[in-house]
Amino acid sequence: MYEFEATVWRWREDGTWHFLTLPEDVTDDIDDRTPQKAGFGSVRVEVTIGSSTWSTSVFPSKELGSFILPVKKAVRVAEGCEEGDRVRVRLAVQP
Template sequence: MTLPEEVADEIEFRFGHAGGFGSVPVRPTIGTSTWETSVFPDTKRGSYLLPVKGDVRRKEGVGEGDVVTLRLDVTAD
């Protein structure tokens, strides 16, 4: 999932690239599903990519091209 540019800009400004490969650790929530992962820079789009597990996509009925409401807590120090 590609994060909106304004969200990516805020993460970059507040946290920089906290982990390896420029990743930033996060705790995303879609619907009732919450998990631990990292967002990764997408230099082509000027944003971050959020990996969403297949189990989460199936449980929450999320498919390719869908727009979703997402809570994203950055867990970087």
């Protein structure tokens, strides 16, 4: 289980997709522990922000040198977070 804070950012200025960038140490640890990755190098995870918990995947970003985590609209609305907000994240890698 990993716990960290990260800032919500939007993919492209006119885009609707929002993400968090995982800290470097979390990315390195996940990368080391999951040699068998799914499509596009993704890793299945369970995430909690506030009282919202959901299953998704983190994806490698060569541009950022880290994994990125999509944050769906339902979670952003439920937790009252938007682009630029720092959020507390609990993340567990799924088998």
